[in-house]
Amino acid sequence: xxxxxxxxxxxxxxxxxxxIPLLPPPLARPAALAMAxxxxxxxxxxxxxxxxxxxxxxxxxxxxxxxxxxxxGLDGVSLPLLLLASALTAMAVLxxxxxxxxxxxxxxxxxxxxLGLVGAFLARNALLFLLAYELILIPTTLLVASFGGAKRxxxxxxxxxxxAASGLTLLAxxxxxxxxxxxDGSGPWTLSFAYGDLAQHTLSPESQRxxxxxxxxxxxxxxxxVPLHGWQPATYSQAPTPVAMxxxxxxxxxxxxxxxRFGLEFLPDTWAVFSPWIAAAGAISAIxxxxxxxxxxxxxxxxAYSSLGHMGMLxxxxxxxxxxxxxxxxxxxxxxxxxxxxxxxxxxLIEAKTGTSAIDELSGLLxxxxxxxxxxxxxLLGLMAAAGVPGLAGFVAELLxxxxxxxxxxVPTLVCLxxxxxxxxxxxxxxxRVGFGRLDNARxxxxxxxxxxxxxxxxxxxxxLIAGIWPQVLTGLSESTTAALAxxxxxxxxxxxxxxx
Amino acid sequence: xxxxxxxxxxxxxxxSTHPYADVIHRLEAGGSMLPDTPENLQQIIGIYKAYAxxxxxxxxxxxxxxxxxxxxxxxxxxxxxxxEYLDLPNSYAGDNAALRIWRGGEKAHPELLEFMAKxxxxxxxxxxxxxxxxxxxxxxxEACMQAMFWHQGMGGRxxxxxxxxxxxxxxxxxIKAYFKGNxxxxxxxxxxxxxxxxxxxxxxxxxxxxxxxxxxxPVFFEMSDLYDEGQLTSVPQAMDFLVNGIFAVAGxxxxxxxxxxxxxxxxxxxxxxxxxxxxxxxxxxxAVFYRTSPFRGTxxxxxxxxxxxxxxxxxxxxxxxxxxxxxxxxxxxxxxxMQDMLHFLPPYLQELYKQHRRGEEDQLIQLGITFxxxxxxxxxxxxxALRCALLYxxxxxxxxxxxANRRFFEAQMDRFLRPEARLSDIQTQDYR
Numbered sequence: 001x002x003x004x005x006x007x008x009x010x011x012x013x014x015x016x017x018x019x020i021p022l023l024p025p026p027l028a029r030p031a032a033l034a035m036a037x038x039x040x041x042x043x044x045x046x047x048x049x050x051x052x053x054x055x056x057x058x059x060x061x062x063x064x065x066x067x068x069x070x071x072x073g074l075d076g077v078s079l080p081l082l083l084l085a086s087a088l089t090a091m092a093v094l095x096x097x098x099x100x101x102x103x104x105x106x107x108x109x110x111x112x113x114x115l116g117l118v119g120a121f122l123a124r125n126a127l128l129f130l131l132a133y134e135l136i137l138i139p140t141t142l143l144v145a146s147f148g149g150a151k152r153x154x155x156x157x158x159x160x161x162x163x164a165a166s167g168l169t170l171l172a173x174x175x176x177x178x179x180x181x182x183x184d185g186s187g188p189w190t191l192s193f194a195y196g197d198l199a200q201h202t203l204s205p206e207s208q209r210x211x212x213x214x215x216x217x218x219x220x221x222x223x224x225x226v227p228l229h230g231w232q233p234a235t236y237s238q239a240p241t242p243v244a245m246x247x248x249x250x251x252x253x254x255x256x257x258x259x260x261r262f263g264l265e266f267l268p269d270t271w272a273v274f275s276p277w278i279a280a281a282g283a284i285s286a287i288x289x290x291x292x293x294x295x296x297x298x299x300x301x302x303x304a305y306s307s308l309g310h311m312g313m314l315x316x317x318x319x320x321x322x323x324x325x326x327x328x329x330x331x332x333x334x335x336x337x338x339x340x341x342x343x344x345x346x347x348x349l350i351e352a353k354t355g356t357s358a359i360d361e362l363s364g365l366l367x368x369x370x371x372x373x374x375x376x377x378x379x380l381l382g383l384m385a386a387a388g389v390p391g392l393a394g395f396v397a398e399l400l401x402x403x404x405x406x407x408x409x410x411v412p413t414l415v416c417l418x419x420x421x422x423x424x425x426x427x428x429x430x431x432x433r434v435g436f437g438r439l440d441n442a443r444x445x446x447x448x449x450x451x452x453x454x455x456x457x458x459x460x461x462x463x464x465l466i467a468g469i470w471p472q473v474l475t476g477l478s479e480s481t482t483a484a485l486a487x488x489x490x491x492x493x494x495x496x497x498x499x500x501x
Numbered sequence: 502x503x504x505x506x507x508x509x510x511x512x513x514x515x516x517s518t519h520p521y522a523d524v525i526h527r528l529e530a531g532g533s534m535l536p537d538t539p540e541n542l543q544q545i546i547g548i549y550k551a552y553a554x555x556x557x558x559x560x561x562x563x564x565x566x567x568x569x570x571x572x573x574x575x576x577x578x579x580x581x582x583x584x585e586y587l588d589l590p591n592s593y594a595g596d597n598a599a600l601r602i603w604r605g606g607e608k609a610h611p612e613l614l615e616f617m618a619k620x621x622x623x624x625x626x627x628x629x630x631x632x633x634x635x636x637x638x639x640x641x642x643e644a645c646m647q648a649m650f651w652h653q654g655m656g657g658r659x660x661x662x663x664x665x666x667x668x669x670x671x672x673x674x675x676i677k678a679y680f681k682g683n684x685x686x687x688x689x690x691x692x693x694x695x696x697x698x699x700x701x702x703x704x705x706x707x708x709x710x711x712x713x714x715x716x717x718x719p720v721f722f723e724m725s726d727l728y729d730e731g732q733l734t735s736v737p738q739a740m741d742f743l744v745n746g747i748f749a750v751a752g753x754x755x756x757x758x759x760x761x762x763x764x765x766x767x768x769x770x771x772x773x774x775x776x777x778x779x780x781x782x783x784x785x786x787x788a789v790f791y792r793t794s795p796f797r798g799t800x801x802x803x804x805x806x807x808x809x810x811x812x813x814x815x816x817x818x819x820x821x822x823x824x825x826x827x828x829x830x831x832x833x834x835x836x837x838x839m840q841d842m843l844h845f846l847p848p849y850l851q852e853l854y855k856q857h858r859r860g861e862e863d864q865l866i867q868l869g870i871t872f873x874x875x876x877x878x879x880x881x882x883x884x885x886a887l888r889c890a891l892l893y894x895x896x897x898x899x900x901x902x903x904x905a906n907r908r909f910f911e912a913q914m915d916r917f918l919r920p921e922a923r924l925s926d927i928q929t930q931d932y933r
Contacts, residue, residue, distance in 0.1 A: 367826055369863040439826050441866075441932070448859060 002055040005042055006072050009082065009118055012039050013089075017111035021104045028103035029093065032111055036090035039118070043083045046074070047477060053079060057124070067178065067191030071125035076481030077330060078121045080474075081257060084337045085117040087463070088249045092242035094456040095345050097352075106147060109139035110242070117250050121257065126174045126193040133170060133258075136251055137163040140243065148238040155231075155238035162231035166221035170258070173214040177266075180207040198266050208270040215263050216274065222255035223311045226285045233292075236304035237357075241348025244300070248307050249341035253333045256314050260329060264321055264485055271321065276409065279319030283412035283419075285312025290422035294429065299347045299357040302430055303340065306386055309423065310336045313416050316409065317401040325404025326482035331474035332401055335385075335393035335467060342382040342460035349375050349453055350434075353446045359430060364439025375449045376435045378457045383427035385464045388420055393467035396474055513900045517907060521914040521924065528910050529903075531895050533881035535874055537736040540853070540930055545739060545875035546728040547850035548842065548868060552875075553721035555841040556714050557610045558617075559642035561586045563711030567704045571759050572679050572697065574686065580639045581627060587614070593750070594719040600750060603719030604726065610718075613637075616844055638837035642710070645785070648793040650706040652813055655787040659709065659755070659780040662773060663702045672701040675759045675766040705769055708757040713781035716753065720746045725847070736878060743882035744889065751778035778886075786883050790876055791916065792816035820876045822921040825869030839869045857933050867933050874927050884913050 016035035020028050046056065053074040060070040074082070092110060100106055112135065119132030137160065145156035178191060181202055192198075203211065220228045236244050264271050271278075289309025296302035314332045317325040350365065351357040353372060365376040385392035388399075398420055405413045467473045517525045524534050535541050562579075565586040570579045587609045592599050595607025618624055620635035630636050653660045662668055676697050680686040690697050724742055727733045733742065755777055757769040769775065795818050800808040810816055825839070843865060846854075854860065854867045888895075892909055893902035917924040926932040 364826065369866045370826065370859065438824055441824075441826060444826075445858065448862060 003058050005046065006056045006058055006074065006122065009039055009042055010072065010115065010122065012042075013111040013115040013118065017108045017115060020108045020111065023104065025103050028107045029096065029098065029100065032107040033090065033093045035111060036086060036093050036114065039114070040083070040086035040090055043079070043086050047079060047083060059124075062128075065191075066127065067125075067193045068127045068131075069125050069194065071128060071194055072122045073124040074122065076478040077257065077260060080330060080334055080477045081121045081253060082118060084253065084334055085114060085121060085250045088246055088337060088341050089114040089117075091341060091345065091456040091460060092246045094452075094459075095242045095245060095348065096240075097453075102146070106143070109143050109146075110246070112136075112139035113143070113243075113246055113251070117254070120254055124195045126177065126195065126198060126262070128193075129258075129261075130167075130170055130174055133254060134167045136254070137167060140247060140251065143243045144235060144239045147240045147243070150238075151234070152238045155234040158231045159235040162221050162224075162228070166218050169214055169218035169221070173211055173218055173262075176207070176211055176214065177201065177203070177262075180204075180211070195261070195266075198262075201266065203267075205270070208267050209273070212263060212267055212270040212274055215259065215267075216278070219255040219258040219263075220281070222258070223252055223315065224255070224308070225281050225311060225315055226288045226308070229285075229308055232308060233301050233304040236307065236344070237298060237300040241344055241352075244344040244348070245341040248304070248344060249337040252307070252311065253337055256311075256318065256329065256333055259315075259318055260326075260485070264318065264326075275319045275321060277319075279316050279405070279409040279412040282312045282315030282317075282319055283415035285309065285315060286416045286419035287422070288312070290419040290426065293426040294422060296426075297359050299350070299359060299362075299430065299434070300344070302359070302426060303343045303347055306343070306423065306426065307336070307340050309419055310340070310386070312419065313398060313401050316405050316412050316416050319412070320405035320408035321486055322404045322408055323483045323486035324400055325408070326486045327475045327479060328397060328400030328402075328404045330478040330482060331397040331471070334474050335397035335464075338460055338463050338467065339382060339385045339394055342378070342457055342464060343386065345457045345460060346375055346379040346382055349449055349457065350379070352453075353449060354443070355446075359433050361443075362434040363437035364435075364444075366435045367439040367444075370441070370444040371439050372449055374454060375457070376431075378454070378461050380431055380435065381461050381464065382457075383431055385468070387424040387427045391465075391468045393464045393474065395468060396471040400475070513898065514903045514907060517911060519911045519914055520918060524924065524928075525907070525910045525914055528881065528884065529895060529906065531741075531885075532737045533740040533878050534884075534924060534927075535736050535878045535881065536928055538930065541874060542728070542733070542736050542739060543849060543853065544871040545736070545878050546725055546733065547847045547853075548871045548875045549721035550725035550847050551842040551845040551850070551868070552838075552872070553718045553725070554610050554612050554616075554845040555637050555838075556718040556721070557591075557613050558582070558637040559639065560711045560714035560718060561589055561609065562637075562639055563642055563646065563707050563714070564589070567708035567711060568758055568760050571704060571761070572676065572686075572700055580631065580636070591715055591719055592753075593716055594722070600753070602716070602746065602749075603723040605719070605722055610722070612845055621844070638841050641838040641841065642714075643707075644793075645789050646703070646707050646710045649710060649784055649788040650703050651794070652784075652788045652792050652816070655784040657775070657779040657784060659705075659775055659784070662769065662775070663705055668702075668705075668768070669698060671766070671768045671770075672698055675761065675768055676701065678761045678764070678766060679759070681762075701768065704759075705757040708769075709755055709781050710785065712753075712755050713777065713785055716746075716750050716777060740878055740882045740885065743879060744886050747778060747782065747882060747886045748889075751776060751782075753777040755780045783883070783887075786880060788819075790819045790821050790880055793818045817916075817919055817921055820873055821880060821917070821923060822919070823873065823923075824921075825866060825873060836865075839865045839872070842868055842872065870933055873923055877924065877927055884910070 012035050016031055020031050023031055053076070056074040058070060058072040062068045062070050089110065093107070096106070116132045116136035119135065120129050123129035123132055141156050141160045141163065144152055144159055148155060174193065177198060178193060182204070217228070224232050236248055239247060286309045289305045289307070289312055293302050293305035293309060296305060310332070314329055314336065317328040317332060347357060350362070350372060354362060356362065365371045366373050385394040388394045402413055402417060516522060519525055528534065535545065562582045565582050566579050569583065570576050573579070590597060590607035593601065594603040594605055595601070598607060617637070620630050622633065622635050676690055677687070680690065720743065724733060724739060727742070733739055753776065754771040755775040756767070756771045759766045759768055792813070794816060795809060802809055846868065850868070850871070851864070854864045858867060888906060888909055892906050895906070897903060
């Protein structure tokens, strides 16, 4: 039964993605919503019902000559991320206007993205992970290129280029992981990309360093971290709002997940060697993202750079790899996923109503009669959450990140703390400009947002609030898994690493 | 303003080259600054009606404050108007009116009494209505009074009089009578006489405004009735009604009486000869329509910030320039007036607002802009009345006289050249 549920989690988006093009266009949105809702419901059932996730496993040979197997499973890290991906897909569908053009094409691509995400989080085989990872690139590129803003072509090309570079690097990394393993020639050389086998690798320290460098490049491009972020502001600002929600909230988390899974779990010794540099890169990303966000004149680009900054904090916590910081990693992945999706959702809604996301062109949105007071209120909540205001999800995640990282890397943590302070600067600056001041009567000829338009942002806001008040939501499922990873790191690295000696 | 040669009517003076030339030509033709359209007429008459009902409360309560509450150091109940003042006969309405303008009754308007009883919510004690802010917003009326008091010096003799020895002597008698037996207040008066006198001066302006609005409420009620009967059919007609009204009541007295212990103290006696037009109407239009002061918190009065003009005469925050969007929230007087008028909108205006912008959701804004249109019409009436009193008739055949009229109109329009002025906005119906 557990295996069946696991299979259904993957088959649902696959089946819906195939079926939607055959349905009448008006049914595309409800079908996509039903799929995302069902997937989320199944994920919640698992999360609420099972303490032992080991039963959720499928091992089916697929292409044994290549080492590819339908090897699926769940653990404390992948389950919350599965929930995040499902929830964000549902919110992305809800945030898509009913009048969406070419709905069958659009929703099929959206579900293909979901398939890739869920597949990657459930995969227990590196080649399968790679397939899912690569799968995401195609529909998301098409979504940006077909439904994006005025400069979508350039953004899509850039996204594709960086994504392909990330995918190819990951392919090389995964192959290198297996091929570089020493073989004594006593028996037939079998290819296995199963996580269990990769964890038992016998790579030389030299090989490990190469593999780790490639891993950092591949997943650094996906997160992204500075200086690998060239695709991000353009893509996030040009993507349709629901796609931006999914990309920033869900897809970018694949980078962090990949580093956690392949880097920290499989190569803990080498991770310890690289960790100061990883933490430094995180700090640089955090401060760079925050400073750039302050300078932005467009809300979408501001949110994009805000995301870059928060990804930096996440990378810092990954670098620290203490039990607390790793809890912070998962919490930050979830919190950031919700907050950034909320921000893009609200900014998209404001843009759809006012016709602009330029900060200088907007003011007085809190005006109770002609403004967008409710939507602006949600924007304020999202900005407060991003700034780490207590009582909201961002605070919990950042507190764990900073507290967990401080002992390992005090200076980068301090830099990230400054970046977190700067988050409040751009949040206040943005809201002061667009929320307060005079609403221009000549421009304010727009209708108010409807409840159905507000719904995804309201759900995300509720999630941000609940997670802020009840942090167990962010850390409860992953606590034991991250603790085990951190213990691995502590026992084998930093102090007793042969690589350091 | 034209001459006829071989059947062709030629203008006696060349066209104006002023940026508001179209408006000036309209004024020279006997029109209003507000274009003559059926919708404009409907909007302004409807809003006059909606304005007149709370105004019926404003003038009664202003007189109540000036004459009865007077120097009460804790005037917590100054908006709890007595029945005597609710029943106070309006001097311009009812059968016994000294100068009857409105055919209706002289006591408080029935719609006002109904609202005072129920409010927006339900019937409950007056105190609860007050605390729930479910009431007529007297704060707006007081803000208008304060604008008149603060700007001062806008023509007339009223302002000079309240600085005179005669006024001080009258005020002194009233103050001593009011605080008779109250040693603390009398002691304070001895120590800080100017503070008390300044309060009395403010109360004199309170009476001034009350007496001004006592006239305007029946004027607006009558205009609404005439419109409903089909007797007002154009914007110029509405303006002419106001011009005629202005001249009819121009000489009515402005005074300040205080009733203490059954005795009337004449702080500004009627015998001083202060009249409605010069001591109340013109200062009111200047102070409230043109100048007032910025909405609280929106401008810095710090001289170095240079956000407000150095000269008070250059202030331009009145309804003719106002951004009717609520900046902030409750507490800003124009917003409160809009809230007051909302309660008394005639059905045809409610229907009109439903058809535009956000319909019922933003009625406050739409009626605020309607109010702006209507006040441009009132200002037009004042400008025409001044032209009538000081210059020449519009149908004068002497080009020199017409040029003098032109210069007057152009000088008036110069005040709307600043970008904040809404004169150009109200020329189209798109401004809502």
